[in-house]
Structure formats: structure tokens, C-alpha cells
Amino acid sequence: MEWTAAAVGQGLIASPRGDIEDGDRDLFLENLRQGVSEAIARSVPLIIDLAAVGHMSASALMALTIARKDAVAGGIKIILARPGAALRKILEISRYQLIFDIIEDPNDGGE
Amino acid sequence: MLVRFWGTRGSLPVAPRAAAIEAKIAHALMRAQGRTFADEAEARRFVTEELSFGEGRTYGGATTCLELEGADESFFVLDMGSGLRELGNDAFRRFGEGRARKFNFFMSHLHWDHIMGFPFFGPAFDPNTHIVIHSGHADCEQALRRQQEEISFPVSFDWLRAKIEFRVLTPGERYTVDGVDVELMPQDHSHVSYAWKFHRDGKTFVFSTDAEHRMDDFDDQHAFEGFFRDADLVVCDTMYSLAESITLKADWGHSSNVMAVNLCHGAGARKLALFHHEPTSNDRDIDALLEETIQYEALSRKDRQPLEIVCSYDGLELRV
DSSP: OEEEEEEETTEEEEEEESOBOGGGHHHHHHHHHHHHHHHHHHTOOEEEEOTTOOOBOHHHHHHHHHHHHHHHHTTOOEEEEOOOHHHHHHHHHTTGGGTSEEESOGGGTTO | OEEEEEEOBOSSOOOOOHHHHHHHHHHHHHHHTTOOOSSHHHHHHHHHHHSOHHHHSOOOOOBSEEEEEOSSSSEEEEOOSTTHHHHHHHHHHHHHTTOOOEEEEEESOOOHHHHTTGGGOGGGGOTTOEEEEEESOTTHHHHHHHHTSTTTOSSOGGGOOSEEEEEEOOTTOOEEETTEEEEEEEESSTTOEEEEEEEETTEEEEEEOSOOOOTTOHHHHHHHHHHTTTOSEEEEEOOBOHHHHHTTTTTSSOOBHHHHHHHHHHHTOSEEEEESBOTTOOHHHHHHHHHHHHHHHHHHHTTSOOOEEEEOOTTOEEEO
8 A cells, every 4th residue: 555645725635545455554544643633733634535545444444433533533524535436335335424524526625 | 054043133122013014015016017926926936036035025023043953962042032932932843743852052142132032932841841051151040040030020930840051161162062063252242242153064153143343453353263264154243334333333242244244254254144133224224234245245355265145034044
């Protein structure tokens, strides 16, 4: 898994790349937490652009929820953007649309 | 071995109300689109072959009770939920066919929905029946006696006429009971629950209900992947969605279809039965649970061997 992050408009957009499997969980969580800290410092949402992520294991999903707790405590949101069809299905089966906003355009997340 | 499901609902027995049956029949008639059927058999074929399980039938509402056939002579019964009443009635039929009046029970835990069937278990009133109750809990007898105290139930435990014994088993040990190898393993649940593993003639069946698997607990994951290793059938607690199980319903002691698939994938298990259905779920909800779990298995399988997904219902029989 690779990870890049950049401030865009009213949000901080993080862009992981590649499948995020059980073995990537700690690195994924570390990046998420760093992104959440930066987003809290700027008082902007953290937008995770998932366009280049093909698959997420359950451990990766858990990392998202751990980071979500940090985000809620810090008064910001984590927004999931542009999941592909397979990943969107995994998120929906997990009912993650009930605990995360899922959007199509990452540039819409800061509004 | 043959696994027979007598009760598959979690927490509380449920029954469809009149409006639910009316809606089911109206939906089936609409699906039939004015077709005529030559006889009842043809109509039944329409129900079983053209409607989904939840459209044409029901997953049932009795609480946890399974039967495992394959021991040398005794009945093997897993938990005493409300499904046990019907098992007891059917056992009398089988006594009439010459079946031995001996029962080996294996208890996941002692919560109400897992013991409420015992006061209605007919063979417990039969002086010629022998009942051995295996549990990981030292207080199993106390729990069963307490639910039959007069404040809760009119028939005292002491009035039962069967010979009833209690055996406390130790996790990590392997026991042989009537020709079946048996192991148990503690699970994360209020007052602890136990998963049970049954092995005979090269076949392995695992019964794991009322278990919370925390996604950040890798020791738990590895322990359960080991316990489920290469199982031919794993019955798993899939009461909640993943999101529910780690947010609103965290610490409630239950798990999700996603976690069950992950553990079975990690263990190389062959078949997963979704179990301990949420009492607020209707048949359509459970149809969707099955369909989504099949999709999730395919999406997350990668290079692992396929895991067959089935959904338990009251009356289901699975050959192991």
C-alpha cells in the first residue's frame, strides 16, 4: 500500500494506493491517524480517496473505525471518496455507509 | 455426521405476525402472475424453486438448539434454546423406533435464550432417560436449577425424573464422548461462552455462537483460525453487521458475517453457516444477509479455497 496526502480546498485528501490487506493494517492506521491529526489541526474533514484501492481487508476496515473515533473526538469527519464497485460493495455489506459519508468526488468533501 | 438445526434465532424467540404471513402470500401470488398449478406438488415446486427461501418459507424463530447425529448411540444436543422443545418431541418418536434414551448436551453458555427450552424438554421428565450436560461453566447446574425455581417456573428441577449429570470440561483438553472427539474454547461474551469442536471419521464440525471477535485483537483471530482449522462446517454468530458490531453494539458479545467469513477464510474452512439471527430481522433481511455474505466471500476470497456459505434455519439439516 502506498499513501500520499495533500490539502485541497477545504479538505485534506489522502490517497492510498493498492490493496490494503491484514498485513498493511498497522501502516494504514498510522497514516490515517496522522491524517486525522492534521485535519483536526486545520479543522477540515479528512477525505480518503479510495479510487486506487482495489480491496480492503477486515483489518483495514477496522483501522478506519479506529481513526473515525479519533476524528469524532477531534470534531472532524472522515469521508470516503470514489470507492470502486467491488470496494463499495464491501463497504455496503459492512454497513459502513451508516458510519461514514461515501462520496463520488473528493473535491465535494470539504463543502 | 449430520447437523440438524432446531433453533437458529438469537436472543429471543420470535414468530411472524398475521401481517407478515399475509404479505408473504400476497407476494407469492403476485410472483405467480396468474399461473395455474395442476396439483399441490406443482405449487410447492413453484415455492421452492422460483421463490427465495425467505419469500416462500421462513427462517424460523426458535432460539439456539442444534443436534449432531453420528455419535455411537446417544443424542448430541448443542444448547437448550426454545428449539429444544421440538427436538424433545421428536426424540420420543425416535425412542419408539428403538433409539437409546441417552442425551449428551454441550452448552455454549448459560444465558436465558440458550437454556429456556430445558423446562419444556419432554425426555427430562422420563425416568428411563439419561442426560449428561457438558459445559465449560462450573455453574451450569445452578443456572438450570435457578430458572426452574418457583418464582420463574411452576415445575422444580427436582421434579425432573431423568437421570441428570453435569460434567465440567476444560478448554485445551480433548475428550472422546460416545465415539466423537470433543474440544471447547472460551469466547468473548458476557460470563464467557464456549465454542465446541466435534471430530469423527476425518470430519470436523465447529459450533461457535455468541462470540465477539474484536477486529483489532490479532491473538483472538489467530486462536479462532486455529480452532476452525480445516473444518468441514463452521456455525458462526453473524447477528450484526460489521459496522454495528464495532460501534453501536460493540461489547454486546456478538459478531458479524464479515468477521465470520474472514475467520473461516483464515482457517481454510469449507462451509460456513450463518447463525444466531437478529430477532428484529425478517425473512427478507435474512435473505439479504445470505446474498451479501456470498458476495463478500467472493470479493475477499483471493487465492483461498472457496468457502461455501449457507444460512441456517429452523429445520435445516447439513451433512458433514
